[in-house]
Amino acid sequence: MKQSIFKIIENTQLTATxxxxxxxxxxxxxxxxxxxxxIKLDGLFLRRPISVxxxxxxxxxxxxxxxxxxxxxxxxxTEGKELDVLTGLGNGYNTDLSGDKPVLIGGGxxxxxxxxLAKKLVAEGKKVNVILGFNTKDxxxxxxxxxxxGANVTVATADGSYGVKGFVTDALQxxxxxxxxxxxxxxxxxxxxxxxxxxxxxxxEERMGCGFGxxxxxxxxxxxxxxxxxxxxxxxxxxxxxxxx
Amino acid sequence: xGRLSVDLCGITLxxxxxxxxxxxxxxxxxxxxxDINVLGTFSFKGTTKDPRFGNPTPRIAECNAGMINxxxxxxxxxxxxxxxxxxxxxxxxxxxxxANVSGFAVEDYAYTCERLDKEEQVGWLEVNVxxxxxxxxxxxxxxxxxxxxxxxxxxxxxxxxxxxIKLSPNVTxxxxxAKACEDAGADGISLINTLLGMRIDLKTKKPVIANKMGGxxxxxxxxxxxxxxxxxxxxxxxxxxxxxxxxxxxDVIELMLAGATAxxxxxxxxxxxxxxxxxxxxxxxxxxxxxINNISDIIGGAK
Numbered sequence: 001m002k003q004s005i006f007k008i009i010e011n012t013q014l015t016a017t018x019x020x021x022x023x024x025x026x027x028x029x030x031x032x033x034x035x036x037x038x039i040k041l042d043g044l045f046l047r048r049p050i051s052v053x054x055x056x057x058x059x060x061x062x063x064x065x066x067x068x069x070x071x072x073x074x075x076x077x078t079e080g081k082e083l084d085v086l087t088g089l090g091n092g093y094n095t096d097l098s099g100d101k102p103v104l105i106g107g108g109x110x111x112x113x114x115x116x117l118a119k120k121l122v123a124e125g126k127k128v129n130v131i132l133g134f135n136t137k138d139x140x141x142x143x144x145x146x147x148x149x150g151a152n153v154t155v156a157t158a159d160g161s162y163g164v165k166g167f168v169t170d171a172l173q174x175x176x177x178x179x180x181x182x183x184x185x186x187x188x189x190x191x192x193x194x195x196x197x198x199x200x201x202x203x204x205e206e207r208m209g210c211g212f213g214x215x216x217x218x219x220x221x222x223x224x225x226x227x228x229x230x231x232x233x234x235x236x237x238x239x240x241x242x243x244x245x
Numbered sequence: 246x247g248r249l250s251v252d253l254c255g256i257t258l259x260x261x262x263x264x265x266x267x268x269x270x271x272x273x274x275x276x277x278x279x280d281i282n283v284l285g286t287f288s289f290k291g292t293t294k295d296p297r298f299g300n301p302t303p304r305i306a307e308c309n310a311g312m313i314n315x316x317x318x319x320x321x322x323x324x325x326x327x328x329x330x331x332x333x334x335x336x337x338x339x340x341x342x343x344a345n346v347s348g349f350a351v352e353d354y355a356y357t358c359e360r361l362d363k364e365e366q367v368g369w370l371e372v373n374v375x376x377x378x379x380x381x382x383x384x385x386x387x388x389x390x391x392x393x394x395x396x397x398x399x400x401x402x403x404x405x406x407x408x409x410i411k412l413s414p415n416v417t418x419x420x421x422x423a424k425a426c427e428d429a430g431a432d433g434i435s436l437i438n439t440l441l442g443m444r445i446d447l448k449t450k451k452p453v454i455a456n457k458m459g460g461x462x463x464x465x466x467x468x469x470x471x472x473x474x475x476x477x478x479x480x481x482x483x484x485x486x487x488x489x490x491x492x493x494x495x496d497v498i499e500l501m502l503a504g505a506t507a508x509x510x511x512x513x514x515x516x517x518x519x520x521x522x523x524x525x526x527x528x529x530x531x532x533x534x535x536x537i538n539n540i541s542d543i544i545g546g547a548k
Binding site: 001003040044045046047086206207208209210212213214215216217218219220221226231244 | 267268269270274275277278290298299301302303304305306307308309310311312314316319453463464512514515516517518519
């Protein structure tokens, strides 16, 4: 973990509610895809945890959805603004377990952390399939970015306005894969827990206090004991998950 | 004795800064960031007789200038704290640590304190009779002078280490409770724990926190801390450890002027993991600014 100052070099609107922010700064602590950063914002007491979309050559890329006061403030920010950021938080995805044909399944704003993961898996010589789930065509983002990495991309929309009609689980049917990685809303994660046929890794969200393991604000129960989503997660392996209800 | 040092119940602290229980774990998350031996000491995560998971999530809600938590005393239990956490801590912290203890019955408090009494790393026992997040224990002891005194007396019987009773601000007469603890043999009082608070989500129209209510902390509660530390320090003859919304060297000096011998820093650690180190580094500058030579000179200076 590291606390340092980042400078915004880009803040672009991708859809009605989703933005991409690029920041320059010290990314040395970001060691795995699926980690997150925790950003201090003016006038808000708690930092805002945002998953890392990409991190390379001193540039941190975040893709975030405007859902409340913090992300509303971020959406208004312009180039040159400096932010106090804690980096290197969370365990991230482990690519050692992927096999040679992993599938990455993202839902909505759960898509961004899969980008850096796909990049790493492609670099490791794996054949990467990606399924991106959105409600409707207008909400789609990042499809071309994954394609540019050389991944095989399938998009599913709930209303059928683009790609496969239905949910990511519909797009997954019939697909062959050695392992899976996912991030998205909890109902989607639960559906994948039931329908996937291999081992895999899930990235979870929880309201956090500190984001670095001190406050026990985001604890969950797992097969292997109590874990902190922020420090021992956000990525858990399928075999250790205990659903809360 | 440096200009920052203070005496807390017979043990010298290099400086009066103590990360508060529940915001600093067992120290090693922070030891990855800086040498935690710069601290006066720290109060470790509230420990109970048996292991506890705590409350369901969400456990955290944000407020203006503060936060609410309802963690519910998640901890590995006293045996694991002694067997695993303290040996790990020994590798990164060579000072006496403050052991924070909670319970649900007088016997629980006595049991846990008796176990920790044998640990040479433990300097003080901070006995929490004020946790707002657990049912049937904790705060109910801290809202009644007789119950608080009963816990104090039971703990004093099983330890020779200084016993500091941590009090709740959620009471009508803090002075009567502090005095009851002093009369029962307490070596010190620490306050304030969190204020009972609640937030409701306008979208879901439900409480933000699964436990509905939780403990409100952060800079918003600082004036309440100053008032209660002042009231208690003027009523008892044992040291008072002040806390509640402290986030700067100026806050530390203000609480000490109100009567605190040492100062705990809580929620600030969660926002800025370097908060305590930075406050310690900044204290000499602020002391110079206000003409303070030795920090111990100002304890209770505001009359």
